[in-house]
Amino acid sequence: MADLPHSVDVRASIRFRFRGRDIELGDFAPRMTLLDWLRIERGASGTKEGCNEGDCGACTVVLVRRAQGAPNFTPVNACILLLGQIDGAELVTIEDLSSAPGALHPVQDSMVTHHGAQCGFCTPGIVMSLFAQHESKPQTLDADAVCDQLAGNLCRCTGYRPIIEAALAAHVVPPQGRWPGTEAMHAGDMLIGDDDQFFAAPASIPSLAALYAAHPDATLVAGATDVGLWLTKNLQDIRKIIWLGRVAGLDAIEAHADGLHIGAGVTLAALAPHLGALHPDLGEVMRRFGSTQVRSSGTIGGNLANGSPIGDLAPCLIALGAQLVLQKGDVLRHLPLEDFFLAYRKQDRLPGEFVHSVIMPPLAAEQAFRAYKVSKRIDEDISSVLAAFCFDVAQGRIGRARIAFGGMAGTPARARNAEGFAVGIRLQDESTWASALSALAFDFQPLSDQRASAAYRALVARNLLTKALIELRGESPATTRIAPPREP
Ligand SMILES: Cc1cc2nc3c(=O)[nH]c(=O)nc-3n(C[C@H](O)[C@H](O)[C@H](O)COP(=O)(O)OP(=O)(O)OC[C@H]3O[C@@H](n4cnc5c(N)ncnc54)[C@H](O)[C@@H]3O)c2cc1C
Ligand code: FES
Ligand code: FES
Structure with a gap:
C-alpha cells in the first residue's frame, strides 16, 4: 500500500452525493473521467460528449459544495475532470433538474419558451451552466454576465440571442434551492x-x-x-x-507585508477577484482565461507548474515581481518566478518537489501596470501573445522597468533588452521610445505555429509596448482598447 506516513485514518473510497443519495466508491481506475463514469458506468447519457477536451461545454455538470454555510454551484467540464475529484461534493447533472416528471427547472422552461435549442446537442451543457448561475442567486443579471457564464459553452446552430434571452427571463423566477450541497471534508x-x-x-x-x-x-x-x-x-x-483538491491550506490566500501569499491550489475563479482588485487589466485577463468551467477547476499552481510558454498567469506575475515557493519534504525554497522556467517545458523543480505557493507583491503608488492578452477569439482562447508591463514612473519618466511576454519564446520570459532601454523614457517624447521598441527584436525570435506567425508575434509585441506607453502618457483607453474592461 502506498505510504501516507502522516495519516491517522486513510480512507479507501470517495464519497459524494448523487441523485439524493450518499455514494461511496472504492473501486475505479485512477484515470477514469467523470464523463465516462456517468455515461458508461451509470448510463446517464443526458450529459453529452462533444470535444472531450474542455472546449465545448456539452459535458457541463455542476458540483455543489457548501462554503460559509451556503451552497456553492460550480459548473465543470465532466470530460476532463477525474471521477475522484468529485469527492466531497454533491453532483448535479441535467437529469436532476426537474422536480417531477414534466416539471422543468425555470432555466429549462425559459429555454423552451424562448426557442433556445435547435439540434439540442449543446443544450444540456448550456442549461447546466445557466442553472449554476441561476441557483447562485446573482442580485442582478445582464447579457454580459450571461455571456461570461456561457464563454465555455459552444452552440453551433441556435445562436446565442435566444439563449441569452432565456437566461435573462428565467432570472425573475426565484432559485429552486433543492441542492443543499455538501460540507468540505x-x-x-x-x-x-x-x-x-x-x-x-x-x-x-x-x-x-x-x-x-x-x-x-x-x-x-x-x-x-x-x-x-x-x-x-x-x-x-x-x-x-x-x-491536490483536499490539501488543507493549499487553497489559502493570505495578505502579508510582502504581498499576497497565494496557495498553489487556489482556483482561477477564486484568484480572479484578487487580481482584478490589484489592477483592472489583470481582472480582464482572468475574465478571458478559459471559461467559467475551466476557471472553476484550474489552479494557479497548475498554470505555472505546467510550464506552458503561452500560460496567461506567468507573464503577468513575472512583471509584478512574484516569487515562487516550492516544497520538497519539509524544506521550502523561494525563487523569482522567471527563474523557474528553464527551457521549453523544463522547469526548475526537483523530483518530489511541488509548488507550494506564489508571493505576489503589491503595486507601489509610483508603479504603472498594464497587461494585454492577444488571441484569435475574445472568449475561451489561448493567447497568441500576452504582454505585461510594470514601470516605475516619476515626473513622466520611466525608472525601473519589468516587461514580460508569453508566446514569444519557449518559456514565459522577461524582455531584458527592452527593459534596459525603457529606463529613462520620457513618456511625452516619442523619440525616446524607439530604442526600447527596437530592442524587443533582440529579446525574442518567436516561432510560427497555428496560432500566429513569427512576424505577427514580433509586430504585436512591439505594438503592445507602444500601446502601454501611449496609455501611460495619458491617452484615453477609448482610443487604445477594442472594448472597455469588464469586471470578472
Ligand atoms: C478549454 C481550455 C481553455 C484554457 N484556457 C486557458 C487560458 O486562457 N489561459 C491559460 O493560461 N491556460 C488555459 N488553459 C490551460 C489550463 O486551464 C491552465 O493551465 C490551468 O491553470 C491548469 O491548472 P490545473 O489546476 O487544471 O492544472 P492540472 O491540469 O491539474 O496540472 C497541470 C500541470 O501542473 C502540475 N501541477 C499542478 N499543481 C501542481 C503543484 N502544486 N505543484 C507541482 N506541479 C503541479 C501537474 O502535475 C501538471 O503537470 C485552458 C485549458 C482548457 C482545457
Ligand atoms: S465534451 Fe466538450 S467540454 Fe467536455
Ligand atoms: S442547438 Fe445545436 S449546437 Fe446548440
Missing part, C-alpha cells in the same frame, strides 16, 4: 489503489509532501484542466495520481 487522507496504481488525495501539506517524496513518479493533479487532456487526447497511461 479535510479530515483524513484518501488513497484508492496500491503501490502500482492509485488515486490519492492527501488532506494536509505534510501528507502531500510525504506521499510525493515516496512516489516522485506520480502525477500531481490540481484542477486537471491540463492533465485531463493528456488522458483524453494523448491517451497517456497515468497510473499514480495525487490529487
Whole structure:
C-alpha cells in the first residue's frame, strides 16, 4: 500500500452525493473521467460528449459544495475532470433538474419558451451552466454576465440571442434551492489503489509532501484542466495520481507585508477577484482565461507548474515581481518566478518537489501596470501573445522597468533588452521610445505555429509596448482598447 506516513485514518473510497443519495466508491481506475463514469458506468447519457477536451461545454455538470454555510454551484467540464475529484461534493447533472416528471427547472422552461435549442446537442451543457448561475442567486443579471457564464459553452446552430434571452427571463423566477450541497471534508487522507496504481488525495501539506517524496513518479493533479487532456487526447497511461483538491491550506490566500501569499491550489475563479482588485487589466485577463468551467477547476499552481510558454498567469506575475515557493519534504525554497522556467517545458523543480505557493507583491503608488492578452477569439482562447508591463514612473519618466511576454519564446520570459532601454523614457517624447521598441527584436525570435506567425508575434509585441506607453502618457483607453474592461 502506498505510504501516507502522516495519516491517522486513510480512507479507501470517495464519497459524494448523487441523485439524493450518499455514494461511496472504492473501486475505479485512477484515470477514469467523470464523463465516462456517468455515461458508461451509470448510463446517464443526458450529459453529452462533444470535444472531450474542455472546449465545448456539452459535458457541463455542476458540483455543489457548501462554503460559509451556503451552497456553492460550480459548473465543470465532466470530460476532463477525474471521477475522484468529485469527492466531497454533491453532483448535479441535467437529469436532476426537474422536480417531477414534466416539471422543468425555470432555466429549462425559459429555454423552451424562448426557442433556445435547435439540434439540442449543446443544450444540456448550456442549461447546466445557466442553472449554476441561476441557483447562485446573482442580485442582478445582464447579457454580459450571461455571456461570461456561457464563454465555455459552444452552440453551433441556435445562436446565442435566444439563449441569452432565456437566461435573462428565467432570472425573475426565484432559485429552486433543492441542492443543499455538501460540507468540505479535510479530515483524513484518501488513497484508492496500491503501490502500482492509485488515486490519492492527501488532506494536509505534510501528507502531500510525504506521499510525493515516496512516489516522485506520480502525477500531481490540481484542477486537471491540463492533465485531463493528456488522458483524453494523448491517451497517456497515468497510473499514480495525487490529487491536490483536499490539501488543507493549499487553497489559502493570505495578505502579508510582502504581498499576497497565494496557495498553489487556489482556483482561477477564486484568484480572479484578487487580481482584478490589484489592477483592472489583470481582472480582464482572468475574465478571458478559459471559461467559467475551466476557471472553476484550474489552479494557479497548475498554470505555472505546467510550464506552458503561452500560460496567461506567468507573464503577468513575472512583471509584478512574484516569487515562487516550492516544497520538497519539509524544506521550502523561494525563487523569482522567471527563474523557474528553464527551457521549453523544463522547469526548475526537483523530483518530489511541488509548488507550494506564489508571493505576489503589491503595486507601489509610483508603479504603472498594464497587461494585454492577444488571441484569435475574445472568449475561451489561448493567447497568441500576452504582454505585461510594470514601470516605475516619476515626473513622466520611466525608472525601473519589468516587461514580460508569453508566446514569444519557449518559456514565459522577461524582455531584458527592452527593459534596459525603457529606463529613462520620457513618456511625452516619442523619440525616446524607439530604442526600447527596437530592442524587443533582440529579446525574442518567436516561432510560427497555428496560432500566429513569427512576424505577427514580433509586430504585436512591439505594438503592445507602444500601446502601454501611449496609455501611460495619458491617452484615453477609448482610443487604445477594442472594448472597455469588464469586471470578472
Ligand atoms: C478549454 C481550455 C481553455 C484554457 N484556457 C486557458 C487560458 O486562457 N489561459 C491559460 O493560461 N491556460 C488555459 N488553459 C490551460 C489550463 O486551464 C491552465 O493551465 C490551468 O491553470 C491548469 O491548472 P490545473 O489546476 O487544471 O492544472 P492540472 O491540469 O491539474 O496540472 C497541470 C500541470 O501542473 C502540475 N501541477 C499542478 N499543481 C501542481 C503543484 N502544486 N505543484 C507541482 N506541479 C503541479 C501537474 O502535475 C501538471 O503537470 C485552458 C485549458 C482548457 C482545457
Ligand atoms: S465534451 Fe466538450 S467540454 Fe467536455
Ligand atoms: S442547438 Fe445545436 S449546437 Fe446548440
